[in-house]
Each structure stands twice: as C-alpha cells, then as structure tokens.
Amino acid sequence: MYTAVDHQFMSQALAEAQNALYLSNPNPRVGCIIVKDGEVIGRGHTQRVGGPHAEVQALADVKSKGLDPARSTVYVTLEPCNHSGRTPPCVDALIAAKPAMVIVAMSDPNPLVGGKGLERLKAAGIDIRCGLLESEAQALNRGFISRMTRGLPWVRMKIAASLDGKTALPNGQSQWITGPLARADGHHWRAQACAILIGVGTVKEDDPSLNVRDVKTERQPWRIILDSKLETPLGAKVLSNFNASGVILVCASLDSRESQDKAKAFKALGVEVIAMANANGKVDLPKLFTYLAKERHMNEIHVEAGFKLNGSLLREDCVDELLLYYAPFFMGEGIGMVNISPLTALDERQDWQIIDQSLFGPDLRLRLSKK
Helix, strand or coil: CCCHHHHHHHHHHHHHHHCCCCCCCCCCCCEEEEEECCEEEEEEECCCCCCCCHHHHHHHHHHHCCCCCCCCEEEECCCCCCCCCCCCCHHHHHHHHCCCEEEECCCCCCCCCCCHHHHHHHHCCCEEEECCCHHHHHHHCHHHHHHHHHCCCEEEEEEEEECCCCCECCCCCCCCCCCHHHHHHHHHHHHHCCEEEEEHHHHHHHCCCCCCCCCCCCCCCEEEEECCCCCCCCCCHHHHCCCCCCEEEEECCCCCHHHHHHHHHHHHCCCEEEECECCCCCECHHHHHHHHHHCCCCCEEEECCCHHHHHHHHHCCCCCEEEEEEECCCCCCCECCCCCCCCCCHHHCCCEEEEEEEEECCEEEEEEEEC
16 A cells, blocks of 8 residues: 555654654644655644644745645645644645645544544545554654543653662762763653653752753743642742743642642742642642643653652552663662552552663663553
C-alpha cells in the first residue's frame, strides 16, 4: 500500500512534527509535507495555540513560493481537523487546495474529529490513506492521546539516583547527582510538558525555580505544587519566576480561616490556589489529574518530586512513564527513590517495560512505561 518514497516523505513529516514538541501544547504535535512531481513544495508544523496548524502552515509555504498544490500528495502525521476551535478546520483548507492524495499517519483520537476529517476529504474526491508510520506518530502524542481517550494526562516521573538507588544524602543534599548532559536532557522533557509537578517538601528543601533553562523554548510549562497545608514559603523562587507560566498550588482544604488567609497571600502573588482533598485530608491525586486533563486541557505532566510524593503517585497508580537517570557511583546511606511499602509477595509488584536507554556523558537514562 505504501512505497519506500511514501515512508521517506512521512518520515520528513514526522521530523516537522518534532519542531512542535515544545510549542503546540495543548494541541497535538503535527507535521505536514506537501509533495508534487517528487519534490517537496511545502512544509509546516503546528504553531502555538491560536496559530496555524501544520497543514495550513504547509499550504502557506507552498503559496509563498508561488507554487500550486493542486494534484499534489500531502503527508500529515495526524488526521486533519474537521471542527472549528481557535482556528478554522484544516480539511477546508486542504479541500480548497485540491491535492490528489492525502496520506495520514494516525487518525485523531479527539471525538470531535474521530475519522470525520478523513470522511470529508474522501467525499471531496481526494484519495485518502491512513496508518503509515502510525506508531511513530502516536509516540509523539502520548499525552494528547491519553487526554482524549482516558480523560487523563500522561504522567512522567523523573528521578535521578546513584547506582544503589539513592536520590539524596541523609541530610537531603542532592545537587548534583547526575552531570550536566543528563540535567540538560531533563530540561528537554520539562519543555515538552504542559506542567511540572512537585511537592512542598521539594520546594522547602531545594527552592527550585522549576523553569526550562537548558533548552531553547518559546513556551514555559505551568508549575504545580502539591501542598496539603499551604506551607510553601511566600519567598520561594518557584512563586516569583514570572518568565515561566503560572503557578497552581493544590491544597487539601480551604475551610479554615488560617488556610483562607494563606490562600489570599498566595493569590496576591498571582498564584492560583485550589483545594482538592481525599478522605485522609491529603490532596486527592487521581481527582487532580482528571481535573488537569478535563478542565485545564493538559496533555503531559512532568513530575520532579521527592521520596514521599513519588511513592504516593505510584501507590495510587497515577504514573504512566518513568524517566530514570543513574549516575555511576554508589552512595550508601541516603534517601531512596520512592516511599512504598515492602512487598509480601512478588506478584504484588508493579511491572514496567523499558522504552529505551541512552547515555548522557557518564549517566544512564532509562525510560520505562507501565505494563
């Protein structure tokens, strides 16, 4: 069904989609290549929210060269949208351009689209094919797919540890376990996320800025602090770093006068405060992630928490992917990766599978997804 040339051009479309990696949230990362007489005449990728989608940008590229897209072949990594949001439907622009064929990597999991874009193109007499390099396109958009199909963001937990699994010395010191190349890679994953999530313990111990610095990006992720009792210091760096997006502080309750007064102080700094308690008076983690997907339209959450919160997230089955960096030394005594209860039988374990492994200088990175 697909030729070697089709694979080549779709690979180029996927490379275009990579350009939207730090840019397009909460929209999916999409790339588009327009080919005529064996030559690429237009390229595009999805811009920031409110900007053109990949297909429209590629068509504009064709027009800027004074070329005609009629009878061309369009390679696009995601089914063109058939609904109006902040921008008009991409299928309208494609139908007007009159290509001979549109080859799509994956159908859109958004129920507003869900095959309707392909149907519109087919009804207009355009030859449609779907499924070329589908798994590669899906890997680019795990978070968007998760939000559309599960009503949850894709939650990625990052941990840096010694070979014996220690993330800090007994006194809490953890800077720096891994080297600069591994830390820069960590910022690559920060930049992809809609939000970076930490616990109040990390704020008090490390006072992080929690922004993206080691890679170039036009868009900074939101920062989310889980703080049941509103103990975050008002002078914390994470609250004053206005080069990044906003801050959401999630507490358990705002029922007392004390908590309401604290919330007012945070709001005066421009920090959003929301309450979301479980039966134990802690933050309701599953409810929070549902809220972030459905109400805040967040695709990917990047977790850089400590021992306790890591354990809570794993116990409550809130983590989809692990990003583990191992530095080549033993620490001996220290703080572990996650606070979980010991198993009484091996069949109680939570199994993970390796997605990939890479070296960053001396440090080993493992990516794992839940089985």
